[in-house]
Amino acid sequence: MGKIVVRxxxxxxxxxxxxxxxxxxxxxxxxxIGDQEIVCLVGPSGCxxxxxxxxxxxxxxxxxxxxxxxxxxxRDAGPDRIVVFQTPALFPWMTVRDNIAFGPRKRGVPxxxxxxxxxxxMHAMELDDFGGHYPYQxxxxxxxxxQIASALVNRPDVLLMDEPFVALDFQTRLGMQELLLQIWDxxxxxxxxxxxxxxxxxxLADRLYVMTRRxxxxxxxxxxxFAKPRTFGIVTTPSFVAIKERVLHLIREELxxxxxxxxxxxxxxx
Amino acid sequence: MAVxxxxxxxxxxxxxxxxxxxxxxxxxxxxxxxxTVFRVSPLIxxxxxxxxxxxxxxxxxxxxxxxxYVHVVASILRSLTxxxxxxxxxxxIGLAMGYHRTVSAxxxxxxxxxxxxxxIAFIPLMILWFGIxxxxxxxxxxxxxxxxxxxxxxxxxRAVPEQLIRKGRNLGLTRxxxxxxxxxxxxxxxIFTGVKTSTAVSWAIVVAAELIAAQEGLGFIIxxxxxxxxxxxxxxxxxxxxxxxxxxxxxISLIERRTLHWQGK
Numbered sequence: 001m002g003k004i005v006v007r008x009x010x011x012x013x014x015x016x017x018x019x020x021x022x023x024x025x026x027x028x029x030x031x032x033i034g035d036q037e038i039v040c041l042v043g044p045s046g047c048x049x050x051x052x053x054x055x056x057x058x059x060x061x062x063x064x065x066x067x068x069x070x071x072x073x074x075r076d077a078g079p080d081r082i083v084v085f086q087t088p089a090l091f092p093w094m095t096v097r098d099n100i101a102f103g104p105r106k107r108g109v110p111x112x113x114x115x116x117x118x119x120x121x122m123h124a125m126e127l128d129d130f131g132g133h134y135p136y137q138x139x140x141x142x143x144x145x146x147q148i149a150s151a152l153v154n155r156p157d158v159l160l161m162d163e164p165f166v167a168l169d170f171q172t173r174l175g176m177q178e179l180l181l182q183i184w185d186x187x188x189x190x191x192x193x194x195x196x197x198x199x200x201x202x203x204l205a206d207r208l209y210v211m212t213r214r215x216x217x218x219x220x221x222x223x224x225x226f227a228k229p230r231t232f233g234i235v236t237t238p239s240f241v242a243i244k245e246r247v248l249h250l251i252r253e254e255l256x257x258x259x260x261x262x263x264x265x266x267x268x269x270x
Numbered sequence: 271m272a273v274x275x276x277x278x279x280x281x282x283x284x285x286x287x288x289x290x291x292x293x294x295x296x297x298x299x300x301x302x303x304x305x306t307v308f309r310v311s312p313l314i315x316x317x318x319x320x321x322x323x324x325x326x327x328x329x330x331x332x333x334x335x336x337x338x339y340v341h342v343v344a345s346i347l348r349s350l351t352x353x354x355x356x357x358x359x360x361x362x363i364g365l366a367m368g369y370h371r372t373v374s375a376x377x378x379x380x381x382x383x384x385x386x387x388x389x390i391a392f393i394p395l396m397i398l399w400f401g402i403x404x405x406x407x408x409x410x411x412x413x414x415x416x417x418x419x420x421x422x423x424x425x426x427x428r429a430v431p432e433q434l435i436r437k438g439r440n441l442g443l444t445r446x447x448x449x450x451x452x453x454x455x456x457x458x459x460x461i462f463t464g465v466k467t468s469t470a471v472s473w474a475i476v477v478a479a480e481l482i483a484a485q486e487g488l489g490f491i492i493x494x495x496x497x498x499x500x501x502x503x504x505x506x507x508x509x510x511x512x513x514x515x516x517x518x519x520x521x522i523s524l525i526e527r528r529t530l531h532w533q534g535k
Contacts, residue, residue: 059436076439078439078442081440082441083437087433089436092533092534134534135532136533
């Protein structure tokens with residue numbers, strides 16, 4: 001159901017201003033994500049990770065190549081591929097409860113179930129007392145938890161998560177990572193998870209892909225052979241650290257060469 | 271958490287209220303002092319006391335053979351008719367302009383052209399085309415209210431955050447659901463700003479409209495009293511227009527705070 005196949009996908013943007021200049025964001029990306037697999041995508045800023053996610057979601061179309069989810073070509077957005085955005089995408093005129101119940105409600109799920117599910121996921125995200133609050137009354141971290149609940153409540157085949165925990169404080173973030181694995185255990189969605197945080201990526205992923213700098217290509221694929229359910233104890237084990245080092249090394253290779261990098265000028269000789 | 275802002279805001283309101291009251295009292299005091307100390311002729315500036323006396327007369331015998339409330343109601347009805355017709359037409363057209371680029375491109379030159387022209391500039395044409403009856407007055411108010419709400423509604427539609435539209439599509443909303451459940455509520459603050467401006471403008475225009483040969487209304491009182499040198503009544507006309515204007519604004523702000531509180535302002 002949730003198998004994802006990305007074949008030879010390139011994406012070129014017209015870069016505003018003059019029409020003849022274009023920016024190539026992705027260059028012949030190939031990847032596969034198995035049904036119920038958790039795959040993390042890491043790579044330097046601006047390497048096109050989010051662009052790839054937007055195309056999987058159906059928000060944008062690839063310039064060339066094709067994307068299939070569950071053997072169906074992606075043509076439009078839909079609730080089988082739920083996105084968790086990097087910044088909290090909430091409807092400000094709805095309470096927390098209504099935000100979470102919104103998707104199922106609009107798709108005609110019986111009202112009683114919508115409410116029950118909203119309560120359940122509010123509880124999972126530790127938002128029990130905030131059902132009647134509006135987004136503007138919440139902190140940034142709480143808003144993001146509402147958004148995650150509003151995504152999970154749809155129980156999608158595929159979860160597309162674009163650096164979902166980046167705005168959370170460190171402790172909440174650790175809690176959310178474990179929680180995500182618990183939720184995976186509950187209904188086994190296929191998860192594509194974008195992050196800058198290498199430890200987070202290795203902790204969550206069954207497999208991860210490292211991308212090159214722009215135009216983004218898949219640089220390397222790395223398997224993460226830890227059994228689930230995982231607990232945070234594994235992050236200090238030698239095999240975990242070894243994978244983390246490997247990934248960090250690959251990312252460092254993608255930094256601009258020393259000569260082209262900005263540097264702090266030395267003291268001007270007097 | 272943000273619950274803390276409640277008592278804070280409440281104390282601000284009472285603080286504001288005190289300061290505003292001080293201003294009003296100061297103005298009336300200064301007015302009294304100026305008119306009595308310098309013995310200003312009531313034909314230039316009537317004293318608050320003279321105004322008080324005149325209020326008694328106005329309430330007892332009315333103005334130009336009609337009770338005072340008839341004039342007030344006449345103005346409010348004209349203003350409200352033009353306003354409601356104006357925004358009822360402006361909101362759907364504005365939303366369509368914000369939703370469809372083609373509609374916008376087709377209509378922008380028309381509305382863009384009329385917007386900077388003061389509505390009273392059309393008074394002679396209105397009289398020429400629609401006579402000096404109610405129609406020309408209401409049409410003038412209608413046109414003015416329409417103009418402000420239509421542009422704000424279009425802007426509101428265009429300002430709907432792309433992320434919310436994506437979220438709606440992602441959740442599987444139909445085009446219709448996306449419009450009614452996402453874009454329309456998201457555009458409400460802009461629409462409301464338009465309605466607010468239109469309301470203020472429609473009230474301002476009613477006076478101008480009543481300068482066109484009206485037989486009742488607050489604009490008529492000012493015009494008529496000016497002609498016959500009843501300066502106290504001119505001041506009264508102005509005073510009542512101002513007070514009703516402020517009340518309108520208060521009512522609208524109250525509705526806004528009730529319905530659009532989620533903006534968190």
